[in-house]
Every structure is written in C-alpha cells, then in structure tokens.
Amino acid sequence: MSLMSTLARLEAVRSGRAQVVATVRHRHVSARPLVFVPLTTAGEAGAPLGALVGTERDAPRLLVVPQPRDRDLRFAFLTELADVVLPYIDSFAADVEPAERTETDPETGKRVKVEVELCADAPQLLVPSRAGIEFVRLLGRSMRFRRTAEQDPETPHPAPPHVPLLGRWLTHFGERARVPGSSLLQALTELLSRHWATGQSNLEDQHLGALLAWIDPPEGTRGAEEALRAELARGADGQLLHPPAGPATDPAFDNRLLAPAIERYDRARTRLAAAEDGLEADDRLGELTAAERDVRALVESRTRPTWDAVWHGLDLLRALPEGAHVADRWTRDRWSFTGHRDRVLAGEPPQPRLDDAVTAANKLATREREQARLDAQEALDDPLVMAGRRLAGEAFAGEVVEVVRAYSESRRPSPRPLVTVRTDDRPHLGERAKVYRSLGGRPQSAEFVEAVEENTGAAHENGADGEDVHGGTGAGAGLLVTVRVLDKMGRGREPEEGSVPEKGDRICFTLFEHEQRGGAKLPDPEDTPWTHGGPPGEAAATTAQRPDAVTEEDVL
C-alpha cells in the first residue's frame, strides 16, 4: 500500500466514508455485462450449489443444484449455465470489423501485415469478489476436458453438449483475468477498491456488502457502522443479515437451513423412487417438487442481495468518467476474445492442463508488460495516480521558468532546447536520466541535465538522487530541474510550433516510459530448447487432452 492510499484510508476512518483514490474510471465497464453470482458447496471442489446469472438487472436467471453431490443434477445446472453464457458470448462473436495484424510469413520469414477480423465488442463477465474469479477458473477446468457422447460414445457419464465448450470459455476468461488491466472478467470488489479507499483493511474490503456500505451508505448513516453491520449482523435466527458474496456460504446457513432442506429433498427423491403405483408417484412427485422449491428459495435468498449489490456497485462505477487509455486496453481484450473465438472455430483442442515452457514464458512476459503499461497509463489518465508517482519520486510537475535554445553538435544541428522546470517534487534523477512528457498523447523524451535547490543554490549534477526525497530541508523549497528536450520537434532547424514548452507552462515529466516495448521473441513451442524440456512432443499432447478420471461415485 502506498502512502497516498494509506492517507486516503485514514481520511476515510475519520470521515466514516470511503475516499476517492482515482478521479476517473480505470477499467472498462461494458454496456451489457453478464453478471454471475455463484454459490458453491463447502468442502467439494467445483460442486456448484446454484447461481444467479444474466444481463438484465431485474430478471436474473436462478440456477440451482438441489443435491450438489449428484452428478446428473450438476450436469443439468452446467447445461443451463451454458444456455445463458454461450448465447451471450456468441452475440459478440458475429459483429466484426476489419483490422490489421503483423505476422511472420512462414515462407519468407518476413514481417507482413495481414487483414484479420476483430470483434467490435467483447463480452464482459462480472462476479462479486476475487474468490468468484477463482471459481470461474475452477468451473472452466472441471468442464473443458469432459467428453460428450457425440465426441466419444464409449465415455462413461458423458457430459451434455455445450458443457465442454463452456469450460473452454470460462478457462479463457479466468486466464485473461490474470492479465493486469484486462476487463473480460472482473470482480466487483476489485473494481470498487481500485477507485475508493475505505477505512478498513484490504482483507475486509473483500466483503462486497461492507465495501459498498463505506462507499455509498444509505441516507443518514455512517459508512463505518453500516459496513460493520453488513459484515457481522445476524438476525434472530442466527443467520447473517447480509449473506457473504460467495461463492462460499456461511457455515451457519449450511448447517441450519441448507442441510435440512437438502435432506428433505433426498428423502422425497427416495420415496418417489419407491412409489408403487402412478397415483402414489403423483403425490410423491409433488413432495419432491416442493422440496426442490425450498432449496431454490434458499439459494435465491443468499444470492439475490449480492446480485443487487453488484448492480449497485456498477451504478457507482458508471458514474465515473472513463480514463483516456481505458479504450486502448479494452481493444486488447477484444483481441484476446477474437483470438479465442478463432481457436474454438478452428477446432483446436481445449487449453492444456499445464502450459509448455514457451507458452508459460509468453504469458509471464505479457503480464509483466501489461502491468507496466497499466501503471503508466493510469498515471497519465489520472492526476491523483500521478500524484502518487510524484510522491514516490518517479515523476515531477511544475512551471517552466526558462527555455534556452540549444542545438546538437552534429554536422546538421537539430534543436535540443534546455527547459528548466521549478518543482516542489523530489524526483530520483540519475545522471543523464531519460524523462518523458505527453505531447498530444505521444511521449516526448528529454534528458536530465542538472537540478538546483532554489534557495541554497546547491547544484546536483547527478540529480536529487543522492539526497533523501522526503528530507526536511527539501520540503517546501523549490527545485529547479533542467532537462534537454530530445525529440518530437520536427526535422527543421527550428522546432515545430508547440513542440517545445514555453515559459509559464505547467508540465509534468515522468521517469517511467509511457509505452511498453515488446520483449524478445520466443521460439515456437516445437523449437523449445532442451534446457527448457525440449519440444512438448506427441505424447504430452495426448496426455494433456485426456479426460479426468471418473470414479463410480465421482461425488462423495
């Protein structure tokens, strides 16, 4: 946690209300997101209990597994889920726009531009909390290796059609969610805590109800008290007034309400199976339906408050203006979506259990690059984020006090003007350090020359790096930083109009780059060097696709 956000949290403690830590919205929020509020069964891996899912705030679809340990009921649930999620995904897959991508020509080895399709928009899946993202991954993993009867007539317990496909999509969403700044799959708690600081710890911010209470408490209440109530208050029946956002349920709910209801359902099912004639069976079917209705009502009672909370949070986020670079990052998400759509259409096998060395290295490199990109773009979009970087000595802002014309010493001199900025910041500038400023959305680079203390006149040829940024003498006194502008001034002897700051301008230089370069190209998986295990080979490919072992009682 940076000092900036700690300070915001402390302000929130004092005021009893969350404080902003961003002045713009840093994540894309779709106009038509698919909200997914899942519940899971305690102790079982990937055994959903139920979910609310849909794109309409007033009409969520309730899906319930009345006996979570029953494989057939689980498949029925997953089929229903696929019936909601897949049409939603497909609705984005068809609408495409032409785009260009650079590819390596396999024959000549040259980099060439190719015309490809790019989906005009992409689906967005929203879950209440970080644990929900993990659950989406888990569901994806549990489904993508299943075989349908059509794929393999011999398979025991074949999965219904669409279920493996849903697994592949959820896996893709889960994998993409690990890329910093991506928005295909988002958790509401993460979205909200990116923009607001509450008066509680990060750990407690994982509770969606409490987080919302801090940010937007009901009229006439204090956020702090409402948050505590949302977190702990129980009714006379010992149940939490605000059920946790899941997917895990409260043990008190499991033991006192859910377990008896499921037991009644089991009993009704056994009795129906034992029915001797049609009339009796009719009666007992009625009992079974009633028992199932009870479980459904219980699941709805625990998911509906979270569903409403998610939409409430969305309202708050939509009220923020979108950051300038958000669309750029969303385009990357669209590429990611289009890419997976193409892989599915091309009939490629599901994502393997474990990545090969090259894929893993590529994924890590992507995440690192996107993290750097996100950090830079957020700072450029938002003065409050930039303030944090300035505090950390990674940027400085101030007024231009002097501009001196200067030229490079080459045969054809180009402009290299010296710009002096008076700043209260204490940047960590090393000798000839590169600094950047945004010029009409493009980065202009400059080189650090010297820094002089305004009052004492003490010069730092090597920059302010040696001294303590927060040093007592430094605070309050200005620092005169001189930099030499290096580019974006045109080809002529005189710099182009507006390309050099003028005296009196307020400008901000960053020590970090604004745009990220791609890393070194990695070999294709088939050319993995032996140091990294060598090419994955045929055997690995077949074992990677093997369906999971299925036991007779797959469920306990």
Added chain:
Amino acid sequence: MPPPRTRGTALRHLLAELRGPAVPVPGEPPPQPKALDARALAALAANPGCDRRALLDGAGVDKAALADALGAPSSFGQSQFALTRGNAFEKRVKADGGAELLRLVHEKLDPAAPPPETSSVPDLTAVGPAGRTARTALALREAVEAGGWTLLDHPMLALDVAGSPAFLEPDAVVVHPDGSWTVVEIKSFPMLDGSADPAKVGAAARQSAVYVLALEEVAARLDPAPAVRHRILLVCPKDFSNLATASAVDVRKQRSVTRRQLARLTRIEEIAEALPEGTCFGLDLPPERLTAAVESVPATYAPECLSTCELAFHCRERARAAGAVTALGRAARAELGGLTTVDEVLAAAHGEAGDPADPAVAALRRAAGLRAEALASASAGQGGTAC
C-alpha cells in the same frame, strides 16, 4: 526446552487461577482446560508478538466462549458438508489397512524400500489421552523393532507447551521398514493438476510441523532414537474425484519456526506475573470485569488475526476505538514511522502537529499536499490530462 518441574507446577497453578472456575454444565463431567490442538499451536506462529493470544492459549482459556461473553462472537464454524466430505475421504484413504496410503508413502517418500505388501495396523485404543499417548509410544517402539511397514491410525502424541502437556492427534503416522517415521496429513481440498491452494498447503505444513516436533520427543526417549522424517506426506483428493493423490512437503522451516515459538512460550509466565492481582478469565464473571481482564493483557491486532483468532473481532473493535493505524493493515503501520494513531497521522499530514524534520511527517505533508492538489485539479475539470 521445558522449564524445571517446580517452576512448571507453579505456572500451572497460576494458569489455572487465570482460567477461573469452569462453568459446570449439568450432566456432563467438569470441563478440562481447552486443549491446545495442533491448529492452535501452529497459529501461534502466525502472530508471535501477541501477548494476549499467548497467555490465553497457554492458560487453555476457551477463546471462542470468551469472545461470546465479551459480545464479539467469532465467526468460525465448519459447514457440515465440508466435515462429511473430509471424514469420508479420510476413511477411503485409510481403507483396507491403509494399503493405498502406504502405497503413496512408498511411492513419494521411500521408493527404495520394499513395497508395502503386508503391513500392520496396531490397535491404539486406551483410556484417556495420557493412556493413548503411552499406547502410541509403545506401538511406535514395537513397530521399529518389528521392521516392515506399520500404519498408526490416529495416534496420540503429547507435546510440552509452557509446562503443561498438549495432546495432539495426527491423521496418521507411518513407520518405514528402516525404522524412520513419517507424519501423514489428510486434507479434503483438491490437488488440481498437481498443485493445491498454497494458503491451505501452508496451513497443513505448519500443522504437520507440530506433529513432527511431538514425534521427535517420543523418538528421543528410544535408544537408538529413530529418525523422524522432515518431509511429510500430504494426501488430497485428485482433481475433481475422490481418488487420493499425495505430495511430499518439506516442513523443516515450519518445524524450526514452531519450535522457536514454543520455546518462547515459557514467557507466558512473565506475562502472567505482570497482570494485576486477582485477574481471572472465568466465563462466569460479569462482562465489565471480563473486559477489564482481557484489556490488561496487551494485544497486537492486525487484520490477519480475523482468519486465525477467535478474539479477533474484540481486538479489532478495541483497535478501531483507539484509532490504531494497524487496524488498516501491517503495511500501513510500517510507512508511518512513530505515528500510531489515526488522529496523530492526520494532524501531522495537515500540518497541525508533528515535527517537520521527522521524515515520516514530511512525507505525509507532501502526500497530503499532492493529494489535495490532484483533487482540486480534477474537480476543476482538468482531469484526464495529468501531463
């Protein structure tokens, strides 16, 4: 390092007084001090600086009941679904005389040994925890002498904690043909494609480390002392099935941390001596007196306590009421130098108090200034172009 016997007895008396007279429940035998189980012992390592926790755990006070009495009940509970599944899985793993379990131990830890075609599973039933502990020690000795594979199902081990024995019950202990011992921990969280939730594996490793320490005490009393392996076997369901899979987990680090923690636990004597005369945590006391008693022992609250300590909600309430900065997380505390309360920090940030020569104060003022400047520029409509 157990303290001398006499000191231990004195301490036991002192702790019994702190615990207060147990509240008798009609029709049940008088309750014993709450036994320190491996989970509680392992959790001691989670927040070693907390005197309150060390003392209450050391004295065997039922913290959950205490939290209820203080009006800040803990939210710990286990779903019966998880419990049923956990028990069913353990039973399955240990079926057929532990054949599957021994196969996994052989495969993962001791492939050089002869395969466990035959094995013995001694009967460990006895009266009371002390009896079971003695029975377990005997069975371990016999197993070493007999050679071959032996599975001890739910043995009972004793560990000296601050002068009083804590009884521990591992899921299983396996004696190898070479006479060495392995702790087996059976958990019901899945191992998915060979990896499991790191937080849960960490907790299991800490818990197993406590068993390893207890086993080492038993081993030390034998001659020659058998080796207790520092790689334990963690058994989990494979992927989404109920088939067992296992992984060897090295617990050397956890073992040494826990051992150091346990050695330091003797300091609860010092904590107890610093308490005012007549302090007692008896649950029959009126809430005000109980609160006062709890407050007389200093606590080190951090948000992480919420997931490991029953008293956490009480401590959090107190920390928040006192405006302690740690309530926001340990990281927050680390940045603020000597400033420990919300009021102090904000006063320093807004220039109302604090020495500007203090680096923490200077940084706070700059942060507050930059924040105000950024918010002003954003509301003036310049947002979006920070540069």
